[in-house]
Amino acid sequence: xxxxxxxxxxxxxxxxxxxxxxxxxxxxxxxxxxxxxxxxxxxxxxxxxxxxxxxxxxxxxxxxxxxxxxxxxxxxxxxxxxxxxxxxxxxxxxxxxxxxxxxxxxxxxxxxxxxxxxxxxxxxxxxxxxxxxxxxxxxxxxxxxxxxxxxxxxxxxxxxxxxxxxxxxxxxxxxxxxxxxxxxxxxxxxxxxxxxxxxxxxxxxxxxxxxxxxxxxxxxxxxxxxxxxxxxxxxxxxxxxxxxxxxxxxxxxxxxxxxxxxxxxxxxxxxxxxxxxxxxxxxxxxxxxxxxxxxxxxxxxxxxxxxxxxxxxxxxx
Ligand SMILES: [Zn+2]
Numbered sequence: 001x002x003x004x005x006x007x008x009x010x011x012x013x014x015x016x017x018x019x020x021x022x023x024x025x026x027x028x029x030x031x032x033x034x035x036x037x038x039x040x041x042x043x044x045x046x047x048x049x050x051x052x053x054x055x056x057x058x059x060x061x062x063x064x065x066x067x068x069x070x071x072x073x074x075x076x077x078x079x080x081x082x083x084x085x086x087x088x089x090x091x092x093x094x095x096x097x098x099x100x101x102x103x104x105x106x107x108x109x110x111x112x113x114x115x116x117x118x119x120x121x122x123x124x125x126x127x128x129x130x131x132x133x134x135x136x137x138x139x140x141x142x143x144x145x146x147x148x149x150x151x152x153x154x155x156x157x158x159x160x161x162x163x164x165x166x167x168x169x170x171x172x173x174x175x176x177x178x179x180x181x182x183x184x185x186x187x188x189x190x191x192x193x194x195x196x197x198x199x200x201x202x203x204x205x206x207x208x209x210x211x212x213x214x215x216x217x218x219x220x221x222x223x224x225x226x227x228x229x230x231x232x233x234x235x236x237x238x239x240x241x242x243x244x245x246x247x248x249x250x251x252x253x254x255x256x257x258x259x260x261x262x263x264x265x266x267x268x269x270x271x272x273x274x275x276x277x278x279x280x281x282x283x284x285x286x287x288x289x290x291x292x293x294x295x296x297x298x299x300x301x302x303x304x305x306x307x308x309x310x311x312x313x314x315x316x317x
Contacts, residue, residue, distance in 0.1 A: 004280055004316050006120075006121070006308075006309065006312050007120070007121035007122065007281045007308070007312070008121055008122045008123075008124065008125070008278060008281045009120075009121070009123060011122075011124055011278075011281075012123075012124055014124075015031040015032040015033065015034045016031065016032055017029065017030070017031045017060065017064070018030050018031070018222070018223075019064040019067070020223045020225070021068075022176075022178050022215040022217070022223055022225060023173065023176035023177075023178050023214075023215060024176060025040055025041050025042065025150075025153055025173060025176060025178075026038070026039070026040055026173055026176060026178040026180075026215070026217075027039040027040075027041070027064075027065075027068070028217040028223035029061050029064055030217075030221065030222055030223055032277075033188060033189045033220050033221055033276075033277035033278070034125065034220065035050065035052065035053070035084050035085055035125065035219065035220060036050065036217055036218065036219060036220060036221075036223075037049065037050050037051065037052055037061050038050065038171065038180035038217045039061070039064075039065055040150065040153070040155060040171070040173065041065075041068065041069050041071065041150075042071070042150020042151050042153045042155075043150060043151020043152055043153060044071060044150070044151050045071050045072055045073070045074035045075070045150055046065060046069065046071050046072065046073045046074065046075075047073075047074070047075040047076075047077060047148075047150060047155065047171075048061065048065075048073055048075070048076045048077070048092055048094070049076075049077045049079060049171050049180045049182075049217070050077070050078065050079050050085040050086075050182065050219075051076055051078070051085060051086055051087070051088040051089040051091070051092065051136070052084075052085070052088035052091075053083065053084045053085070053087055053088055053118075053122070053125050053126045053127070053129075053132075054087060054088045054091070054126055054127055054128050054129060054131050054132050055088050055089075055090050055091030055128075055131045055132065055133070056088075056091070056127060056128035056131045057088050057091070057127050057128070058088040058089075058090075058091025058092055059091060061092075062091070062092065072093075073092040073093065073094050074094055074095045074096065075094055075095070075096050075097075075098060075148065075150075076089050076092055076094045076096070076097045076098070077098045077099075077157055077169065077171055077180075078097065078098065078099040078103055078136070078138065078169070079168065079169050079170065079171075079180070079181075079182025079183065079184075079219070080103055080106075080164060080165040080167050080168055080169065080182055080183065081099075081103050081106040081107045081110075081111060081114065081165060081167060082114065082118065082165070082183070082195075083111075083114050083115045083117075083118040083119070084118050084122055084125050084126070085182075085183075085219075086107075086136040087115065087126075087132045087135075087136055088132075089136040090133050090136070091131075095139075096139045096140045097136060097137070097138045097139050097140070098138060098139075098140045098141075098142065098146065098157060099138035099140075099141060099142075099167065099169065100141070100142060100143070100159045100167045100168075100169045101141050101142065101143045101167075102159070102165075102166045102167035103138070103165070103166075103167030103169065104138050104141045104167075105166075105167070106165065106166060106167055107135060107136070107137065107138075109302070110302045110303075111135045112135065113302050113303065113304045113305075114302075114303065115132075115135065116304065116305045117303045117304055117305050117307075117308050120305045120308065121281070121308065142157065142159075143159075144158070144159055145157070145158045145159070146158075153173070153175075154173070154174055154175060155171060155172075155173060156171070156172040156173075156174060157169060157170075157171055157172075158170055158171075158172060160204055160207040160208060161200055161203055161204030161207055162196075162197035162200040162201070162204060163184045163196060163197060163200060163201035163204040163205070163241075164182065164183040164184050164191070164192070164193070164195070164196055164201070164219070165183075165195045165196065165197075165300075166195075166197065166299075166300075168182060168183075168184050168204065169182065170182065170184065170208065172211060172213075176214070176215075177211070177212065177213050177214040177215070178213065178214065178215045178216070178217075179208065179211060179213040179215070179216045179217070179230075180216075180217045181208060181216055181217065181218055181219065182219050183218075183219030183220070184201075184204060184205065184208065184219070184237070185205070185208065185216060185218040185219065185233050185234060185237050186218050186219055186220045186221055186233070186236075186237055186276075187218045187220070187221030187222055187224060187229075187232070187233040187236065187237075188220075188221040188222065188276055188277065189218075189219075189220035189221045189276050189277045189278060190240070190273060190276040190277065190278045190279045190281075190282040190283070190286075191237055191240050191241060191282070191286070192278070192282045192285065192286065193241065193244070193282070193285070193286040193289050193290065194282075194285035194286060194288065194289045194300070194303060195289065195300040195303070196241075196286075196289055196293075196300065197293070197300075198241060198244075198245040198289070198290055198293050199245075199293065201238075201241045202238055202241060202242055205234055205237060205238050205241075208234065209231075209234050212227075213227070213230050214226075214227055214230070215230065216229075216230045216233060216234075218233055218237075220277070220278075221233075221277075239272075240269070240273055240276075243268075243269065243272075244265060244269060244283075244286055244287065244290060245290050245293075245294070247261070247264065247265045247268055247269070248261055248265060248287055248290035248291055248294055249290075249294045251264060251265075251291075252291065252294040252295060258287070258288065258291050258314070258315070259314060259315055261287060261291060262283070262284060262287045262288075262315045265283065265287050266283055269283070284311060284312060284315045284316060285303075285308075285311070287315075288311055288315070
């Protein structure tokens with residue numbers, strides 16, 4: 001018997017949505033720690049950054065967009081491949097779905113397994129799951145950097161390094177200095193590192209910080225509307241990633257097994273980070289990936305619904 005409900009299975013309370021304007025062209029659709037969607041309103045069209053989990057859930061984003069503009073949504077950018085952010089993409093009727101080459105490769109390699117795994121992990125976050133038409137395939141695949149002009153508005157779509165996944169992509173409005181980070185940065189929400197490159201993540205955060213953002217839309221949590229809040233979001237994410245990985249590496253060096261390391265990491269990190277949403281959900285996945293990276297798995301292993309359950313039984317029973 002597990003002592004805790006698996007992943008976010010016990011999390012059934014609906015969250016309150018906020019739709020905040022961060023600059024002349026940038027908006028954030030956030031929901032108290034549920035996955036965020038960024039919105040950029042150009043001269044003639046709208047860009048959406050991360051799609052939500054289902055086409056039905058995308059309709060709520062569109063409803064909020066329609067309170068400020070009637071321009072069509074022409075671009076959807078996927079910050080990475082995770083199902084809870086990409087499977088609603090068809091709901092926007094966009095002309096293009098944009099992703100990095102590395103994200104495209106991950107969708108091809110593990111998108112199907114990830115969809116099944118994530119639907120089990122987050123039943124509440126896949127409202128009207130039957131409306132998902134299948135995997136989301138990008139129509140534009142870029143390497144490193146893509147510049148788009150939404151009329152006179154310059155939008156940079158960039159891959160600045162690995163962290164949350166191999167394909168992490170950010171969207172940057174250079175003139176307004178607004179950054180959409182995807183899950184590379186979280187705020188008041190626990191970073192999920194089950195598919196991460198933990199050795200690389202801090203340097204990627206440094207690259208984000210070097211842009212000197214005035215505002216930032218994290219993957220989860222409230223929009224960060226000032227440079228001070230941006231710093232807080234970056235520092236909090238960096239602290240969690242580094243402290244969790246350091247703890248696991250010390251355990252590996254001491255010859256401890258995964259379960260012992262997990263229990264120690266939980267006790268060490270809970271006082272500082274346990275109030276962040278999805279802490280209990282993420283930590284078993286996070287420590288498992290950290291253990292793999294600290295031992296002999298340079299690349300994250302594929303999570304399947306079956307592997308999720310087996311891991312949870314090992315660490316939480
Ligand atoms: Zn993610």
